[in-house]
Amino acid sequence: MASSVGPSSLLRSRPWIPVDIGDSRFLCKSWFGRMQYHVFLLDGECLWEDQMEAEGIQTRAQELNRRLRASTESFFSHLVSVVIPFLTGSRHGHGTGSGPDHVTLHRAENHMTLRLKSELAGLPFYWEFHCCPAPVSAVCGQLVRPLLVMGGALQRQVDILFKLLQRKDAEIQDYRENGAQLTRGTPTTEHRIWVLPLLLDQDSSLNFSSDLSDLFSCIVSQLNPTKRKRQNSGQEEEEGEKGDGPLVEEEEKTGQMKGLDEGWNISDKKNLWDSVLNPIQEGNHVRKSEL
């Protein structure tokens, strides 16, 4: 059950993905290496955690599958192919596996078990994630701190957009007062009132949109100097990362963890803005004082 620095650091940059298990919705973050894994499941009340390494995986696999005689490596490889699509929300696509036949959730006072059933070499294949509440330090590092930074960034963005709207309103008012007319059927715009309660969806805390998930991953990259150094240098981060297998690399290729160096913007607003400048490659072209 011991954990090394490498996997924890790698897990930090993983995206949070909404996953439905039974009647419950979770935000899930997972990392699978070579004969080790680390899974977080967040529900409204608790952050649950299961992390295992080779020895524990072997013992649990044998206990749950007494008739199955596959090597631990084959067993783990099958587990990964079954569970990754399920935990990353890609169960029905990408050809990464068919997912488990059956998943059930069992809750106890201070414990939660996720039972999977699949098939390997024609025999039933069982696995259980035995989840305990994560330590508070993990909740703060994985969730609270990045969420606070994300809130601040979004708030600053809102402030900038408000000021921009104010300037556009002044320009429009000037045109109108000088008798300008719209000719292409363009509708006039008004000061639009929005009220925050309408934007709040109180049941939405675990519906983390992909936009927010991307933003969250960006922020975690920024908060994690080791990760940034690696992105900039193109080198491997730590010993623990070597030999993680194709799963990690594949996920990075999809851009889920793309860094801030790419000039990330919310909701891919490239069509709205003329272009997206890269502040690192091309210098800082955004003059905040003008907004």
Added chain:
Amino acid sequence: MASSVGPSSLLRSRPWIPVDIGDSRFLCKSWFGRMQYHVFLLDGECLWEDQMEAEGIQTRAQELNRRLRASTESFFSHLVSVVIPFLTGSRHGHGTGSGPDHVTLHRAENHMTLRLKSELAGLPFYWEFHCCPAPVSAVCGQLVRPLLVMGGALQRQVDILFKLLQRKDAEIQDYRENGAQLTRGTPTTEHRIWVLPLLLDQDSSLNFSSDLSDLFSCIVSQLNPTKRKRQNSGQEEEEGEKGDGPLVEEEEKTGQMKGLDEGWNISDKKNLWDSVLNPIQEGNHVRKSEL
């Protein structure tokens, strides 16, 4: 050390306030009732908690102040007058007390002690908050879930503002293409590029702005049905709340916990928007589909 439902529920609606203690910055949330209190202190790594009731307070007060012969009530009253301004960031104002003479922070592996020194009736007065890591359920309920909802609301707000900007850009372009000129010295506006990295302040996670703090409190009111019911009915929420003393009432009067019913908007943008509609009293005047 036992806690009742009342105080926990009341603490939930309290704002998070940045507080500097020694060289460390925390987000602090506190509730002081009649001979009981509950304090949360968040640093980058952990959410710390100290909650006590009458018996524990009396014992600790006697241990720390062997020469002081005041009644426990007088003692607690003095503690509250000293510590509230310190923990709510109003140390230098409002005439609510002068704050402690001296505050020091002592950290151990799984424990943090906050030592205060003040003066009562001409004698030195000591108090210590013995903080332990809060349970994960408290971190999720007090921070993670409201922060996730807040992120979602801010993201929706950003989306709406972007669409509004897009419409204003179309109107401005129409005027310009028809030869309209600006006459009052109003500057022309352009598509302004903003890049998220510039909005991220990675050291800002504990600088929770007052805007965000207000929004957070609003969200917590929404997430807490009991609290909303009370706001709507104007009645006391629970037995545990009765007799909380003037501190709680005073804080409510300042509007720090104002509810969504007031048509809350970020950064008090009333000057920008023509007015703020109350969706509950006047119906839903915001036609989201138009944005």
